[in-house]
Amino acid sequence: MNVFDIIFTTDFGYMIFRVTTPILFTALGAMISRRAGIMNISLEGLMLVGALFGVIGSTYSQSVIVGVLTAVVASLLLSLIFAYFVLKLKSDLILTGIALNLAASGGTVFLLSILCGDKGVSTSMNSLVVPNIEIPLIKDIPVLGEIISGHNVLTYVSLLCVVIVYLLINKSPMGLRIRSVGENPDAAESVGISVIKTRFIALIFTGILGGLGGAYMSMGYVSWFARDMAAGRGYMALAAQNLGNGTPIGTFLSSFIFGIADALSSTLQVLSLPAEFIQMIPYVTTIVGLILYAMNRKHKANKLRARL
Amino acid sequence: MSVKRIEKIMDIAKTLVAVLISFAITILLICLVSSTPGETIRDFFLGPFDTVRRMGNIIEMAIPILFTSCAICIMYSTGHINMGTSGCFYIGGLSGSAIAFGFQSISGLHPVLCLIFGGLIGALTAAIPAVLRIKWDINEIVSSLMINYIVQYLGAYLLRNFMLDPTAGFNASIAYEETAKLPTIISGTRIHFGLIIAIAVVVFSYVFLKKTKWGYQIRMMGYNDRFAVYSGMGVTGILLSSQMIGGFLAGMGGATEVLGMYNRFEWAAAPTAGFDGIMVAAIAHRNPVMVPIAALFLAYIRVGADVISRTSDVPAEIVSIIQGVIIMLVGAQMFLSKLRHREIVKASARELAKEESK
Numbered sequence: 001m002n003v004f005d006i007i008f009t010t011d012f013g014y015m016i017f018r019v020t021t022p023i024l025f026t027a028l029g030a031m032i033s034r035r036a037g038i039m040n041i042s043l044e045g046l047m048l049v050g051a052l053f054g055v056i057g058s059t060y061s062q063s064v065i066v067g068v069l070t071a072v073v074a075s076l077l078l079s080l081i082f083a084y085f086v087l088k089l090k091s092d093l094i095l096t097g098i099a100l101n102l103a104a105s106g107g108t109v110f111l112l113s114i115l116c117g118d119k120g121v122s123t124s125m126n127s128l129v130v131p132n133i134e135i136p137l138i139k140d141i142p143v144l145g146e147i148i149s150g151h152n153v154l155t156y157v158s159l160l161c162v163v164i165v166y167l168l169i170n171k172s173p174m175g176l177r178i179r180s181v182g183e184n185p186d187a188a189e190s191v192g193i194s195v196i197k198t199r200f201i202a203l204i205f206t207g208i209l210g211g212l213g214g215a216y217m218s219m220g221y222v223s224w225f226a227r228d229m230a231a232g233r234g235y236m237a238l239a240a241q242n243l244g245n246g247t248p249i250g251t252f253l254s255s256f257i258f259g260i261a262d263a264l265s266s267t268l269q270v271l272s273l274p275a276e277f278i279q280m281i282p283y284v285t286t287i288v289g290l291i292l293y294a295m296n297r298k299h300k301a302n303k304l305r306a307r308l
Numbered sequence: 309m310s311v312k313r314i315e316k317i318m319d320i321a322k323t324l325v326a327v328l329i330s331f332a333i334t335i336l337l338i339c340l341v342s343s344t345p346g347e348t349i350r351d352f353f354l355g356p357f358d359t360v361r362r363m364g365n366i367i368e369m370a371i372p373i374l375f376t377s378c379a380i381c382i383m384y385s386t387g388h389i390n391m392g393t394s395g396c397f398y399i400g401g402l403s404g405s406a407i408a409f410g411f412q413s414i415s416g417l418h419p420v421l422c423l424i425f426g427g428l429i430g431a432l433t434a435a436i437p438a439v440l441r442i443k444w445d446i447n448e449i450v451s452s453l454m455i456n457y458i459v460q461y462l463g464a465y466l467l468r469n470f471m472l473d474p475t476a477g478f479n480a481s482i483a484y485e486e487t488a489k490l491p492t493i494i495s496g497t498r499i500h501f502g503l504i505i506a507i508a509v510v511v512f513s514y515v516f517l518k519k520t521k522w523g524y525q526i527r528m529m530g531y532n533d534r535f536a537v538y539s540g541m542g543v544t545g546i547l548l549s550s551q552m553i554g555g556f557l558a559g560m561g562g563a564t565e566v567l568g569m570y571n572r573f574e575w576a577a578a579p580t581a582g583f584d585g586i587m588v589a590a591i592a593h594r595n596p597v598m599v600p601i602a603a604l605f606l607a608y609i610r611v612g613a614d615v616i617s618r619t620s621d622v623p624a625e626i627v628s629i630i631q632g633v634i635i636m637l638v639g640a641q642m643f644l645s646k647l648r649h650r651e652i653v654k655a656s657a658r659e660l661a662k663e664e665s666k
Contacts, residue, residue, distance in 0.1 A: 041449065089640035094389050094449065095590050099635035102583060106628020113623040114341055235453045242450055276465035283457040287440070290451065294444035 012267060013147035019266070020259025021155045022047070022221060025213030026237035027244070027255045028158075028165045029206040034246050035169060036202035037182035041097035042082045043210050044234025045104030050075040050214020052108040055225040056115065058128040064219070067128055068154075071215035072208050078104065079207025080200075087196045087203075101234070109227045122218075122225040129223045130154050130216070152220040154212065161209065166248040168205070178202050213237075232283075239286040243293055254289065261285040311652050318648040319593060325644060326637035327605075330630045337629065341622050348620040355615035356608055362615065364497025368569065369607035370600070371499075372397070374506040375561025376585025377603060378513035381594045383434070383554035385517060386547055387530035388441070392452035394582025395459035396433045396558035397565075398575060400426035402463045404563025405481055405573035406471065408488035415487040422488055423505070423563045430559015431552040433459060438551040442544045460578050471573065481573035490568040500568030509557055513596040516553075526550045558582065587635050606631070 026043045033040035050071040057070025082100055085091040109119055116124045130153050139149035169175040180188040181198045189195050213233070218225045240258055244250030261282040268278045335349055342348040356362050376393050383390050404426030413421060436455055437448040471481040490501040517523040525546050529536040537543050561581065566573055588606055592598035609627055617624035637643055 039447075039449065041453075085636050085640055089642040091636060091640040092590075095586070095639040096636055098583060098586055099632045099639070102587075102628050102635075103632025106625040107632070110623050110625040110629065113625070119623065119625075232453070232457055235450070239450045239454065242447060274465055274469070276461040276468070280458050280461045283454040283461075286454045287446075287451055287458075290446045291440070291444055294446055298444070 010143055010146040012263060014150070015263045015267065016256065016259050017147070017151055017155055018221065019262040020256050021152070021158045022213045022216050022233055023237050023240060023258050023262070024158045024252065024255040025154075025161065025209050025216065026234055027240035027251045028161055028248065029209030029213070030238045031241040031244070031246055031248065031251045032165065032169070032178065032202050032205045032209070034241055035182045036178045036199045037185060038086065038199060038202070039093055039238075040082075040203075040206060041094060041235065041238060042079070042100045043206070043213075043237055044230050044232070045097075045101040046075040046078055046207060046210030047214040047217065047230040047234050048104045048108050048228070049078050050211035051218035051229055052111060052122075052214075052225045053211075054215040054219045055122050055125055055127040056111075058219060059125045062126075062128065064128050064130055067219060068130065068212070068215045071219075072211035075211025075214055076204060076207035079203050079210065083200050083203040087199055105228055108225070112225065112227070120227055125224075127223065127225075128219065130220045152216065154216040154220050157212065158216070161212070162248055162252045165205075165209075169248060174198075174201065210234075236282060236286065239290070243286070243289045245293070257285060257289060258282055311655060314651050314655055315648070318644065318651065321647075322644050323591060323638055326634050329637060330633040333633055334626065334630050337626060338616075338622055342620055344620060348616050348622055351619050352612040352616045355619070356611040358615075360496050362611055364494065364499050365611045365614075366604060366607045367499050367503060368497070369610055370603040371502045371506050371568070372561050372565045372579070372581040373584045373588055373603040373606060374599060375509055375564065376558050376581045377588035377592065377599045378509050378585075378596055379554035379557040379561070380585045380589035381513055381592070381596050381599065382517060382523075382526065382557070383551055384589060384594060385523075385526050385530045386550045387533065388438070388448055388547055388551065390434060390437050390448050390452045390551055390554070391586070392434050392437055392455050392582075393554070393558040393585050394578045394580075395452075395456040396430035396555045397562040397581050398463055398578035399433050399459050400430040400559025400562030401566040401575060402426075402466065402471075402562075402573060403429040403559070405484065405566050408484040408567060409471075409482040409572075412485060413487055418485065418487040419490055419501075419567055422567055423560045426563030427556040427560035430562065431556040434551045434555020434558070435548060438548050442547065456578065456582070464576070467573065473572065476572060479574065479576065483572050484567065484570075488567060489571075490564065498569065502564040502568040505564055506561075507600075509560075510596050510599055513557070513599075517596060522546075522549075558585070587631060590635055591638050 026047055029046070030040055030043055053074035054067045054071035058064060058067025061067065078100065082096060085096050086093055112122055113119045116122055118124060132150055132152050133156070135149045139145045167175075169178065177188070177193050177198045178201070181193060181195050185195045188198070214230070217229055236258055237255075240254045241251045243254040243257070244252070265278045265281045334352065338348050338352065339345045356366055376397055379393050379396070383393070404422040407422040407425045408418070411418075411421070433455065437452040440446040440451050441448045467479070467481060473480060473482040476483075492498060492500050493503065517526065525536065525541050529541065529543060529546055533543060536546070565579070565581070584606060588599060588602045591602040591605070609630055613624040613627035616622050616626075
């Protein structure tokens, strides 16, 4: 079997959507933070907490909706703690992010071990998954139907979120405030926009999106919580919004690039390539992508300068 | 008391209050979770001092953290946040191991070669985000996090294909030559010669950062890089060299750790030492002199958590919650800022009164 036989299949196309979803949610969250002027590395932790609480919520309520809501609320609360420290107590952004991620990584295992006596996975908990849905009409289109239809509800929600975030950032008064606070906080303050309040709101959105990404991990991508299951996706999301230059569409496209890299890394394992190199793909892609983007930007700047 | 003195005391006070708050949270958590809270709390706080072996554990655990946190002190003093120490530490351990079993040498020289090679590879790893920053202005936080993952997979590949000893019975490299290992220096514990190297690294970092022109330039760049450029410092050179020195220390730490504590290379993933370094450097306010205290403290609560995870029903992961709380409070500028402000105002008023009465 060669590489193309694997890539040009509807299964592969389907898989890209499946693996892009968590990155897309968190990348949109990271993007909103960034537009408000906050380099948010706490998304890794938000995702983990969301994933665990999705499992807990759905186990104890036996309701999918309550499960997802629990995930979102838990992630939101963590994001508010982050906001309180960063905005009110003037903590260092990166340090607070690292502290939260470490606390989330250990804290989720702590909670897991207390709730089900296992430090690895939550399979002994009877948690639920968000169902997959077939889209009428589209599902009957050959090829495209097989790729686009039949996904997890949250996958469609993530695509919807791209539109919502686009409208929020580019078309709403709140988006204008968020952007102005990110671009020039002093100028924003001078025209009466509260920088702290606006950033709080931006971090609330980030918390919600991080929670949705986490919920998808444990209630869609797989049906359990596993320790450190975010596996760097929060950091990858940060890279994706960076590559997408902080625009919703750019973030959406670059999330897909990471999704493709991620999908490749799980499908190419049937080939005789060393598994480690395939697992490296998403991370190498990130760096190569950032270099290409930077080169392009430099090239454009030079061109503009030449015209002057 | 001068204002500067008050600021220093307040910094220490803030750290102590942060520790106390985190301990209060720990006690609360233990009471909630444990069926034998009294004993568990005792074991957590006093357990690490019960036996010589456990006290030894504290010091063993602090050794790698000393290396990485000194590395962070130097790297972060430029204001450049390279998160790659974790990768440097891992790859340093792997490269040091390669020399430790791949070559024959005399016992005094062999570990030195391992440490230098581990350090060099660590320095090269740490240089990548710096070069990306200098050449293309790529955010070093993102790139260094990605490099940590790449380095881990590369290490796993090298271990599986070139270093594996099939007779070991588990995923580990060929056993090190006896000449390469760092000897144990205190019997009854596993404290090894690496402790002395680590102390030397702390002293070096202090002198380098606080007493040399090079270190001054590094710190000046961190305070205000425009001023550094304006006054004619070669900022790119300072940035690159500081990151490489930090990477060297972290890589050397990795090599020291494997040669002192293991007989074969067996890390499946990067140990936590890299991120521990970031925390310890933060608690120590990036001052190498304070690093040993902060590192010992971190090791102490880890050993405490280890003890209770074996003697009670509380999982050892409780420690990461304690760490998180401490780091967040220590990092918070406004935490206890009113008290600081009041003390400084009081001191200044006293000074003023003294001046006027003259």
